[in-house]
Amino acid sequence: MVAPRQWVTTLLAAVAFGCLTTGMVAQSTNQNQIIALVGGQLLDGYEAPPIHHAAIVIEGNRIVAVGPASEIDIPPDAEIINTAGKTMMPGMVDAHVHIMILGHGNYADWFPWFEGNDQLVYETSAKQLLAAGVTAGVDLSAPMSSLEFRDRANANEVPGPRLLVSGPWITRYAWDFLPDELTAIVESPDEARDKAITLIDAGVDVIKTWIGITEEDMRAIKSVAAPAGVPIHCHVYEEEVVWAAIRGGCDVLQHAGSGGSVPAYSDELVQHIAMEGIPVVQTISHRIWIYPATLEFPERLYDPDILNSFPPAIRGEVLSSYTKHDFWRRSYFNNTPRQIRNSKKAARQFIEADALMAMGTDTGSPLNFHAESAWREVSALVEMGMSEIEAISASTKVSAQVLGLRDTGTIEPGKLADIIVVDGNPLFNINVLGYVTDVIKDGIIYKRNGVPTWETKSTTTSTSGR
Numbered sequence: 137m138v139a140p141r142q143w144v145t146t147l148l149a150a151v152a153f154g155c156l157t158t159g160m161v162a163q164s165t166n167q168n169q170i171i172a173l174v175g176g177q178l179l180d181g182y183e184a185p186p187i188h189h190a191a192i193v194i195e196g197n198r199i200v201a202v203g204p205a206s207e208i209d210i211p212p213d214a215e216i217i218n219t220a221g222k223t224m225m226p227g228m229v230d231a232h233v234h235i236m237i238l239g240h241g242n243y244a245d246w247f248p249w250f251e252g253n254d255q256l257v258y259e260t261s262a263k264q265l266l267a268a269g270v271t272a273g274v275d276l277s278a279p280m281s282s283l284e285f286r287d288r289a290n291a292n293e294v295p296g297p298r299l300l301v302s303g304p305w306i307t308r309y310a311w312d313f314l315p316d317e318l319t320a321i322v323e324s325p326d327e328a329r330d331k332a333i334t335l336i337d338a339g340v341d342v343i344k345t346w347i348g349i350t351e352e353d354m355r356a357i358k359s360v361a362a363p364a365g366v367p368i369h370c371h372v373y374e375e376e377v378v379w380a381a382i383r384g385g386c387d388v389l390q391h392a393g394s395g396g397s398v399p400a401y402s403d404e405l406v407q408h409i410a411m412e413g414i415p416v417v418q419t420i421s422h423r424i425w426i427y428p429a430t431l432e433f434p435e436r437l438y439d440p441d442i443l444n445s446f447p448p449a450i451r452g453e454v455l456s457s458y459t460k461h462d463f464w465r466r467s468y469f470n471n472t473p474r475q476i477r478n479s480k481k482a483a484r485q486f487i488e489a490d491a492l493m494a495m496g497t498d499t500g501s502p503l504n505f506h507a508e509s510a511w512r513e514v515s516a517l518v519e520m521g522m523s524e525i526e527a528i529s530a531s532t533k534v535s536a537q538v539l540g541l542r543d544t545g546t547i548e549p550g551k552l553a554d555i556i557v558v559d560g561n562p563l564f565n566i567n568v569l570g571y572v573t574d575v576i577k578d579g580i581i582y583k584r585n586g587v588p589t590w591e592t593k594s595t596t597t598s599t600s601g602r
């Protein structure tokens with residue numbers, strides 16, 4: 137179902153982009169570089185009491201020491217980041233990301249614009265996520281050009297979270313305005329298996345299944361994905377669809393429990409998921425918190441901090457998507473008021489059952505900006521019943537485990553240095569996760585005192601040119 141012409145266009149765009157960036161130097165970690173974050177409260181990703189007046193020492197891209205500052209030897213040549221009065225915690229891990237979209241209000245207008253601008257869009261999304269404190273994530277549907285971007289972000293050639301990617305999703309449902317290259321449409325289990333093989337051979341990290349996938353399709357995908365060690369993330373809402381996915385071997389349930397078209401799941405299903413430890417990524421805030429938040433305070437769409445994080449060309453396109461039309465008339469929000477009513481029960485079910493829950497945002501969906509999706513989701517999880525420390529652990533340690541990222545998600549000696557600093561105490565007010573002042577990923581400082589380092593560098597360059 138893929139139009140070869142569009143693949144060629146994407147390939148040419150990728151080649152052209154490659155030419156433009158040949159001169160870029162990867163921001164590699166200096167193995168001798170020592171950084172120490174000193175003075176603030178430390179949450180290490182576990183559901184454990186904080187360490188006050190703490191210190192973290194990083195050598196190269198690894199954490200080498202953690203504890204009360206009074207007990208930690210700070211090497212004399214360390215670069216010191218003073219975190220007094222703030223909180224240090226692991227970078228957040230988003231288990232449901234979309235780098236091909238970035239909050240534009242209308243998919244039908246966005247995708248024609250996206251085609252031909254794919255690498256610029258990925259780069260913008262990745263920077264916004266990283267600046268918001270997301271240091272790792274899994275992208276769940278994008279054209280194959282997202283694999284090239286993943287490799288650049290993971291090599292620190294471009295700022296961005298550690299990325300896992302699915303490439304195109306496998307589905308039985310064709311949606312008119314979606315570009316062909318982000319959809320792998322199948323009509324039988326055999327076709328589903330063949331598509332999965334093609335994706336795995338091309339190097340995807342996970343398989344994403346979307347609407348219409350049957351239990352038999354899922355089994356066929358699983359028969360090739362499991363031996364290759366590639367997990368299946370499944371877009372599921374209705375109870376019978378969730379059961380079919382589970383029986384077929386789905387590894388991670390995406391969207392389940394976000395209050396979609398069913399008011400709530402049966403106790404039998406919720407208990408089964410909790411008892412079996414099947415990971416759930418609810419993505420509760422993407423419609424049912426974003427929508428009322430925007431009705432109450434439409435000014436959020438004009439936040440200069442968010443708007444300025446878009447390159448001018450994209451900023452204009454995003455702004456026009458909600459200034460041309462009232463956002464509540466967008467088809468994406470057609471059933472949202474009913475979903476909000478349903479969500480009162482649904483969003484609490486898995487939390488009350490103590491299911492294995494990772495944090496995922498569906499970031500980039502309409503009005504769900506990468507600059508704030510993570511804190512809004514964590515905040516929603518707290519409002520629905522998680523304690524603050526539980527929600528922080530779900531967003532760091534648990535999400536990393538669910539994604540198979542064993543070397544990140546907690547702050548302890550030996551782990552990768554993926555650390556953020558937030559201004560305030562998230563155990564008192566979880567919304568301070570929206571005030572990320574410093575970001576370190578892979579031992580590289582990407583944000584310092586509230587300013588992304590790529591912005592500092594471009595300012596320095598333009599000033600020195602005068």
Ligand SMILES: [Zn+2]
Nearest residue numbers: 232234276498
């Ligand atoms: Zn999604």
